[in-house]
Amino acid sequence: MPISVKSGRPGKWLSRLALATALALVGAPAALCAEAELFPAGWVRLGGGVLTNDTKVGLASGAGDRAVVDLGRDFGLGERETVGFVALGWLPAKHHEFRFSYFQAGFSGGDAIGRTFHWNGQTYPVGASTEADLDVKVYELDWTWWILRQEKAGLGLEIGATVLDLALDASARFQLGDIIEVRRETASTTAPVPTVGIAGRAEVVPGLFLDASARWLSGVRIDEVEGDALQIQAALEWMITRNFGVGAGYQRFAFDGDLSQTGFRGTLDFTLDGLQAYAKFAW
Numbered sequence: 001m002p003i004s005v006k007s008g009r010p011g012k013w014l015s016r017l018a019l020a021t022a023l024a025l026v027g028a029p030a031a032l033c034a035e036a037e038l039f040p041a042g043w044v045r046l047g048g049g050v051l052t053n054d055t056k057v058g059l060a061s062g063a064g065d066r067a068v069v070d071l072g073r074d075f076g077l078g079e080r081e082t083v084g085f086v087a088l089g090w091l092p093a094k095h096h097e098f099r100f101s102y103f104q105a106g107f108s109g110g111d112a113i114g115r116t117f118h119w120n121g122q123t124y125p126v127g128a129s130t131e132a133d134l135d136v137k138v139y140e141l142d143w144t145w146w147i148l149r150q151e152k153a154g155l156g157l158e159i160g161a162t163v164l165d166l167a168l169d170a171s172a173r174f175q176l177g178d179i180i181e182v183r184r185e186t187a188s189t190t191a192p193v194p195t196v197g198i199a200g201r202a203e204v205v206p207g208l209f210l211d212a213s214a215r216w217l218s219g220v221r222i223d224e225v226e227g228d229a230l231q232i233q234a235a236l237e238w239m240i241t242r243n244f245g246v247g248a249g250y251q252r253f254a255f256d257g258d259l260s261q262t263g264f265r266g267t268l269d270f271t272l273d274g275l276q277a278y279a280k281f282a283w
Contacts, residue, residue, distance in 0.1 A: 039146070041283060042088075043089045043283075045088075046278060047085060047279060049085075049251070050082055050274045051081055052080055052274050053080070054079070054271045055271070056071070056268075071134070079107070083103055087099065096144070097144040097156070098142070098143055099143075104136065107133070108133045110132070112127055113128045125174055129174065133169045134166075135167045137166075142197070142215075144158045157199075160197075162217055162231075164193065166222060168187040169184070193218070197214055198214055211236075214230070214232050216228065217229040217231070227255060227258055229253065229254060230254050235247045237280060243283055244280070244282070248278075251274065253272045254270070254272075255268070255270040
């Protein structure tokens, strides 16, 4: 007795299989393209922005000599400056990325002191002519381990080192009788500091990507002041083509340090933050 098996409209199942195959063929290149834009083998960012500077120095002694000096308000240190930066990235393996970045900012200015204050054992009278300069260079080199890497998002841990090259100079000039006095305070540092951080990337909509990171610098030393720093960056990138795009974002570098000696205590709070824009080249 012959046995027959009914296919149940084989044409219908064949058409569904063909449709699924076609969608997979169309979707796969799109997914691969998104991942390639999110994690290119190499990239370069060139850009600039406007940074705002907020630098305060606090000093106190057991003798009652106390002051918090705002270098912008009291010494006329410039509060805004246009800066440039460059950053490079390289992914030798799927979950490993190396990054180098550099930016430089210089602030300067002068004013007349509008109040009398005591700072570091010296009296600065009203009307003293002041000058202040702050030069900052930041070099960063780190390795990111992308512990989570998907087609449209990634999360990574960062380990690296940052060199903070900072030079601060504040002086005041005034006349006491027939004597002209000049008083000056300086601080500087150039030393590598270990960093740890977290990084994240995600595709918001096709062609538009979010890139963000936060890095912690521990044990930053500026002369006798030691403290920690936090650097935060976040940007939106629009990749016009697979190899070229533009971005805009926000960055912040904040240092909080303390000086503690016998009978004397000081603080240094230093913050740079502002908006940035850049062009990105990727391959």
